Amino acid sequence: xxxxxxxxxxxxxxxxxxxxxxxxxxxxxxxxxxxxxxxxxxxxxxxxxxxxxxxxxxxxxxxxxxxxxxxxxxxxxxxxxxxxxxxxxxxxxxxxxxxxxxxxxxxxxxxxxxxxxxxxxxxxxxxxxxxxxxxxxxxxxxxxxxxxxxxxxxxxxxxxxxxxxxxxxxxxxxxxxxxxxxxxxxxxxxxxxxxxxxxxxxxxxxxxxxxxxxxxxxxxxxxxxxxxxxxxxxxxxxxxxxxxxxxxxxxxxxxxxxxxxxxxxxxxxxxxxxxxxxxxxxxxxxxxxxxxxxxxxxxxxxxxxxxxxxxxxxxxxxxxxxxxxxxxxxxxxxxxxxxxxxxxxxxxxxxxxxxxxxxxxxxxxxxxxxxxxxxxxxxxxxxxxxxxxxxxxxxxxxxxxxxxxxxxxxxxxxxxxxxxxxxxxxxxxxxxxxxxxxxxxxxxxxxxxxxxxxxxxxxxxxxxxxxxxxxxxxx
Amino acid sequence: xxxxxxxxxxxxxxxxxxxxxxxxxxxxxxxxxxxxxxxxxxxxxxxxxxxxxxxxxxxxxxxxxxxxxxxxxxxxxxxxxxxxxxxxxxxxxxxxxxxxxxxxxxxxxxxxxxxxxxxxxxxxxxxxxxxxxxxxxxxxxxxxxxxxxxxxxxxxxxxxxxxxxxxxxxxxxxxxxxxxxxxxxxxxxxxxxxxxxxxxxxxxxxxx
Numbered sequence: 001x002x003x004x005x006x007x008x009x010x011x012x013x014x015x016x017x018x019x020x021x022x023x024x025x026x027x028x029x030x031x032x033x034x035x036x037x038x039x040x041x042x043x044x045x046x047x048x049x050x051x052x053x054x055x056x057x058x059x060x061x062x063x064x065x066x067x068x069x070x071x072x073x074x075x076x077x078x079x080x081x082x083x084x085x086x087x088x089x090x091x092x093x094x095x096x097x098x099x100x101x102x103x104x105x106x107x108x109x110x111x112x113x114x115x116x117x118x119x120x121x122x123x124x125x126x127x128x129x130x131x132x133x134x135x136x137x138x139x140x141x142x143x144x145x146x147x148x149x150x151x152x153x154x155x156x157x158x159x160x161x162x163x164x165x166x167x168x169x170x171x172x173x174x175x176x177x178x179x180x181x182x183x184x185x186x187x188x189x190x191x192x193x194x195x196x197x198x199x200x201x202x203x204x205x206x207x208x209x210x211x212x213x214x215x216x217x218x219x220x221x222x223x224x225x226x227x228x229x230x231x232x233x234x235x236x237x238x239x240x241x242x243x244x245x246x247x248x249x250x251x252x253x254x255x256x257x258x259x260x261x262x263x264x265x266x267x268x269x270x271x272x273x274x275x276x277x278x279x280x281x282x283x284x285x286x287x288x289x290x291x292x293x294x295x296x297x298x299x300x301x302x303x304x305x306x307x308x309x310x311x312x313x314x315x316x317x318x319x320x321x322x323x324x325x326x327x328x329x330x331x332x333x334x335x336x337x338x339x340x341x342x343x344x345x346x347x348x349x350x351x352x353x354x355x356x357x358x359x360x361x362x363x364x365x366x367x368x369x370x371x372x373x374x375x376x377x378x379x380x381x382x383x384x385x386x387x388x389x390x391x392x393x394x395x396x397x398x399x400x401x402x403x404x405x406x407x408x409x410x411x412x413x414x415x416x417x418x419x420x421x422x423x424x425x426x427x428x429x430x431x432x433x434x435x436x437x438x439x440x441x442x443x444x445x446x447x448x449x450x451x452x453x454x455x456x457x458x459x460x461x462x463x464x465x466x467x468x469x470x471x472x473x474x475x
Numbered sequence: 476x477x478x479x480x481x482x483x484x485x486x487x488x489x490x491x492x493x494x495x496x497x498x499x500x501x502x503x504x505x506x507x508x509x510x511x512x513x514x515x516x517x518x519x520x521x522x523x524x525x526x527x528x529x530x531x532x533x534x535x536x537x538x539x540x541x542x543x544x545x546x547x548x549x550x551x552x553x554x555x556x557x558x559x560x561x562x563x564x565x566x567x568x569x570x571x572x573x574x575x576x577x578x579x580x581x582x583x584x585x586x587x588x589x590x591x592x593x594x595x596x597x598x599x600x601x602x603x604x605x606x607x608x609x610x611x612x613x614x615x616x617x618x619x620x621x622x623x624x625x626x627x628x629x630x631x632x633x634x635x636x637x638x639x640x641x642x643x644x645x646x647x648x649x650x651x652x653x654x655x656x657x658x659x660x661x662x663x664x665x666x667x668x669x670x671x672x673x674x675x676x677x678x679x680x681x682x683x
Contacts, residue, residue, distance in 0.1 A: 017664040040508035080506040133557040149559035151588035159654045198551040254674035262674035322492045436497040438520045
């Protein structure tokens with residue numbers, strides 16, 4: 001008898017265009033998302049070779065990495081950023097690609113991984129690529145979504161296909177019910193802390209189990225978003241009623257009879273009970289506390305109730321060295337309680353945590369409270385649609401009254417390609433996905449946390465266990 | 476793409492784990508719209524002090540590694556962002572081969588688009604090579620992709636690599652031309668899939 005198939009197997013097999021012994025498979029790509037930083041050289045390649053875009057109708061672009069999050073009515077002050085943004089606009093015009101820019105269709109502009117789902121471009125069962133490692137976000141819909149390099153961007157533009165070796169499939173189960181104050185971000189940081197930053201290399205992860213099924217769509221996006229921080233090519237969650245409801249009626253969702261047809265297919269996108277995974281690990285959600293990263297990669301993370309680890313207790317010499325380097329960069333001493341770490345800046349945003357639910361939870365926590373003296377805190381919505389909705393709900397007033405800055409949408413301080421950066425030595429509680437050296441600005445020190453943990457750190461000026469905090473119910 | 480068959484030359488040792496692409500090429504240099512001009516910014520934040528002077532503590536700034544074309548490093552090299560600017564910078568700075576116990580997936584794939592050979596070593600082999608490079612100034616290796624071998628003073632071993640990836644480097648193949656040869660298969664797939672999964676097409680009839 002043939003073994004059952006995983007969700008991954010089903011999507012992979014239904015997208016095979018060509019297979020040949022000894023060669024990678026040729027996979028069809030249903031949706032190609034493009035942004036300004038990793039695409040100009042790909043378009044240039046097409047021009048040089050005289051190639052065209054095979055499916056401009058399956059290609060969508062936005063500008064997010066470079067865009068200012070302050071007033072955008074004037075020209076962009078950084079001439080090199082301006083040039084890159086102009087290049088995307090021109091490329092989209094020349095090659096007839098739909099663009100959600102800061103001047104064009106600007107009401108739908110936003111972080112590429114926020115707007116894909118928001119506009120209904122992201123749907124279950126699809127193959128989705130983008131020249132961006134956080135493309136794994138879209139796996140929350142039961143899609144196979146992964147980041148690619150610029151040469152591959154060019155390849156997809158020209159052929160709508162990609163050559164790929166079949167990855168292994170890694171099951172990560174999270175069982176049990178999470179505690180109050182523990183978020184999707186803590187679940188994924190807990191997972192990465194457990195498997196390590198290369199623990200899922202060469203695999204596509206399927207997240208399963210009670211705690212995963214209980215997540216909302218936006219929470220699932222947070223989990224899948226950080227799959228790459230565990231080394232995975234992609235992360236995915238089987239679609240269910242929540243997924244179908246989320247997609248329905250969105251701008252690019254299937255309409256009329258097509259939705260029913262789609263639904264019929266989407267309901268088959270589940271791992272068969274007798275399917276076999278290449279690798280498997282199980283975590284208990286009840287044991288996951290709010291997480292705070294202490295080092296310079298997302299695997300260097302611990303519980304809020306814990307202390308900065310002591311490299312002296314690490315037996316592996318390369319790991320010890322890497323811990324020592326991380327603590328030196330972070331200017332932290334071993335055995336310091338996490339709650340003793342003070343912050344200068346707080347960043348709430350990024351493709352990990354900048355959606356409506358993130359902002360709502362933060363608003364509930366900060367309503368009636370004030371950002372601590374000396375702390376600079378900002379909220380950067382993931383998209384213009386998120387911004388608009390938050391403003392309709394008057395969340396921006398809660399943020400600004402509490403002392404947060406309220407910005408325009410973009411990647412912002414997650415990677416600091418625009419003017420939103422940390423000064424050398426500044427320490428930041430950040431809801432983003434990478435705490436690499438210099439990620440948020442040269443010499444800047446990043447601690448990855450959930451939105452409510454970041455908000456609580458803004459209020460107290462240091463990390464604090466949010467499980468002891470009351471949330472305002474009237475928001 | 477330029478072919479890669481044999482590479483001989485000095486080895487530079489970067490004894491750090493999890494070197495991410497933000498370190499390889501920091502974000503402030505990603506704004507160029509060309510494929511070139513990244514080499515001088517390789518490991519920029521490690522290479523230079525805040526005042527712009529050369530950081531003498533950074534391993535790769537040692538004169539002994541000047542003109543190295545092989546980079547020896549540790550686990551999970553190239554993790555993080557998918558930026559192909561990372562292999563562009565590495566290549567432009569003169570490196571054609573990277574030796575490490577493991578690589579991050581996207582970076583590994585990007586190497587093969589840029590005529591760079593990433594070789595996966597066992598942990599023991601890595602330790603042995605680090606010892607040889609650190610103890611012998613000017614230590615060189617010969618990497619032969621045809622024979623899948625690495626040879627140097629006091630060491631000789633063969634390595635594994637996917638046959639197709641090897642061919643791509645040996646012959647300097649252009650991926651896109653190869654795929655375009657399968658045009659008929661792509662068209663056939665599209666016809667089939669348009670019928671079966673029409674819902675994939677972005678449908679904007681409502682809510683405009």
